[in-house]
Amino acid sequence: MLCSLNRFLILLFVVSALGASPLHASVKVGEFKNFDAVLTLEELGNQYQIGEHNTVVKVTNRLVVKARRGIDAKALINISPHIINPVTIFEMQYSKYWLVGISDVNLLGIVITELESHAGIELVQPDLLQISRKTSRADISREKKIDEHYFSALGLGAESARGRGVNVAVIDDGVDLAHPALAKTDVRFSYDTESRSLMAKPVLIEDTHGTKVAGVIFSRSDTFSGLAPNASLISIRQPSSWTSETLLSFYLAKLNNADVINCSWHTQLLLEPIADVVNDLAAFGRQGRGAVVVFAAGNDGVVIGPGMTEASIDSAFVVGASDIYGRPKKFSNTGKSVDFYVYGGRYKTTAVEGGDTYFSGTSLSAAIVSGLTASLLSDNPELSLSQISKKLSALSKVND
Structure with a gap:
C-alpha cells in the first residue's frame, strides 16, 4: 500500500489533471494527426464524426500534447497565449504527455497549429471522448x-x-x-x-x-x-x-x-x-x-x-x-x-x-x-x- 504522503500527492496530481467539464458548444477543430494519417472532424450537432472512420466523438476545450522531456509547463504556455493549466498525464521514457486547457474553445484549431510549429512538440490531438x-x-x-x-x-x-x-x-x-x-x-x-x-x-x-x-x-x-x-x-x-x-x-x-x-x-x-x-x-x-x-x-x-x-x-x-x-x-x-x-x-x-x-x-x-x-x-x-x-x-x- 502506498504511504499516505504518496497517495496525497497522487490525489493532488489527479484533481488538477482533468480540468474543466466537457463542453458541448460548437468547437472549431478541423484536422489533427494520428499516426501517419490526417483525420478530419466533421460537425454532427453537438458531436463530431471522424471522417471516413464514422467514429462519433465529443470534443472539449482541452488538447493532449506530446512534448520532449525538456518542455515544461512554462514553455507550453509561452508557445501560445491561449494555453492554460498544462499538467502531465503520462511520463514516458523520452517524452511527456500533457493535458492542456484552452481559454476559448473556438481557438482549438489555432492552438493546434501553434503547437505543431514548435520543434519540441511531437504530437497534438484534441481530447476526444469515444464510446469504449x-x-x-x-x-x-x-x-x-x-x-x-x-x-x-x-x-x-x-x-x-x-x-x-x-x-x-x-x-x-x-x-x-x-x-x-x-x-x-x-x-x-x-x-x-x-x-x-x-x-x-x-x-x-x-x-x-x-x-x-x-x-x-x-x-x-x-x-x-x-x-x-x-x-x-x-x-x-x-x-x-x-x-x-x-x-x-x-x-x-x-x-x-x-x-x-x-x-x-x-x-x-x-x-x-x-x-x-x-x-x-x-x-x-x-x-x-x-x-x-x-x-x-x-x-x-x-x-x-x-x-x-x-x-x-x-x-x-x-x-x-x-x-x-x-x-x-x-x-x-x-x-x-x-x-x-x-x-x-x-x-x-x-x-x-x-x-x-x-x-x-x-x-x-x-x-x-x-x-x-x-x-x-x-x-x-x-x-x-x-x-x-x-x-x-x-x-x-x-x-x-
Missing part, C-alpha cells in the same frame, strides 16, 4: 471449469504463489470490494477518474463489468476461486474514454508499479497517444522487463486490421475467445494482432452487491490471461514479455 466497448457477452453454452487445465499447461502446481507479490491493475467501470469473495483482496490503490476520489466502486446501475473481471482474477469463495487471489489490486474506475482519462489511468497504473494491466474493452478507433503509452509500458515497465498490458480482442466477429482499435497494438497481449476445445468463437474478433485464444464461454464470477453471476466473451478471456500471467510472475518474476508470451501460447492448445 466492453467485450463481454451472453453465452448459453455449458459452464466449463477450465482453470486446472490452464494451470497444468503452464506448469503451475498446488504450491504456486497464485499472484503473491504481483500488482494487477484493472481499468474498468469499478470493482465492488464489499463482495464477500473480494473482501480479502489486497488493494494497493483505488481511484475513480470521474469523481476524482480514492474509491473505485461501481456507481451506475450498469457498472457490473469490472466486478466480473476482478472476480476472475482475485475472488476467494467456496464455490469459485480467482486465478491469482494473492495478487495486489490496482483498481481504476474509468467509465468514459476521454483520451486524457485513459492516459491518466495508465499513468496511475505505472505510478503504482503495475506488473499486469487488464483492459477488457476497446474503443472504436485507436488513437496514437494510447498506443504510445502502451508501447512505453511494454518497453520500460516492470523494472525494464516490460509491463503486461492485456486487451480483449472484441466480440464483433471481424478481422482486426492495423491501427483499428487497442486490440491492434503489437506490444499488448491481445486475447480472443475460444470454446473448450481451443477453437476461436464465431463472435470473437480475429487477426494477426491476436496473440492467444482462451476460453470465453460460460464462467462463474462475482456479481455486484454479492452473489455470483456468469461471464463470457473476450472480456473473460482477457481476464483469464491477466490472472494466469500474475500467477506465472509470482513464481517467475524475472520472466520477460517474450518468455511470458511463449508460456501463454500453451493455453491455446488446451482442450477438454
Whole structure:
C-alpha cells in the first residue's frame, strides 16, 4: 500500500489533471494527426464524426500534447497565449504527455497549429471522448471449469504463489470490494477518474463489468476461486474514454508499479497517444522487463486490421475467445494482432452487491490471461514479455 504522503500527492496530481467539464458548444477543430494519417472532424450537432472512420466523438476545450522531456509547463504556455493549466498525464521514457486547457474553445484549431510549429512538440490531438466497448457477452453454452487445465499447461502446481507479490491493475467501470469473495483482496490503490476520489466502486446501475473481471482474477469463495487471489489490486474506475482519462489511468497504473494491466474493452478507433503509452509500458515497465498490458480482442466477429482499435497494438497481449476445445468463437474478433485464444464461454464470477453471476466473451478471456500471467510472475518474476508470451501460447492448445 502506498504511504499516505504518496497517495496525497497522487490525489493532488489527479484533481488538477482533468480540468474543466466537457463542453458541448460548437468547437472549431478541423484536422489533427494520428499516426501517419490526417483525420478530419466533421460537425454532427453537438458531436463530431471522424471522417471516413464514422467514429462519433465529443470534443472539449482541452488538447493532449506530446512534448520532449525538456518542455515544461512554462514553455507550453509561452508557445501560445491561449494555453492554460498544462499538467502531465503520462511520463514516458523520452517524452511527456500533457493535458492542456484552452481559454476559448473556438481557438482549438489555432492552438493546434501553434503547437505543431514548435520543434519540441511531437504530437497534438484534441481530447476526444469515444464510446469504449466492453467485450463481454451472453453465452448459453455449458459452464466449463477450465482453470486446472490452464494451470497444468503452464506448469503451475498446488504450491504456486497464485499472484503473491504481483500488482494487477484493472481499468474498468469499478470493482465492488464489499463482495464477500473480494473482501480479502489486497488493494494497493483505488481511484475513480470521474469523481476524482480514492474509491473505485461501481456507481451506475450498469457498472457490473469490472466486478466480473476482478472476480476472475482475485475472488476467494467456496464455490469459485480467482486465478491469482494473492495478487495486489490496482483498481481504476474509468467509465468514459476521454483520451486524457485513459492516459491518466495508465499513468496511475505505472505510478503504482503495475506488473499486469487488464483492459477488457476497446474503443472504436485507436488513437496514437494510447498506443504510445502502451508501447512505453511494454518497453520500460516492470523494472525494464516490460509491463503486461492485456486487451480483449472484441466480440464483433471481424478481422482486426492495423491501427483499428487497442486490440491492434503489437506490444499488448491481445486475447480472443475460444470454446473448450481451443477453437476461436464465431463472435470473437480475429487477426494477426491476436496473440492467444482462451476460453470465453460460460464462467462463474462475482456479481455486484454479492452473489455470483456468469461471464463470457473476450472480456473473460482477457481476464483469464491477466490472472494466469500474475500467477506465472509470482513464481517467475524475472520472466520477460517474450518468455511470458511463449508460456501463454500453451493455453491455446488446451482442450477438454
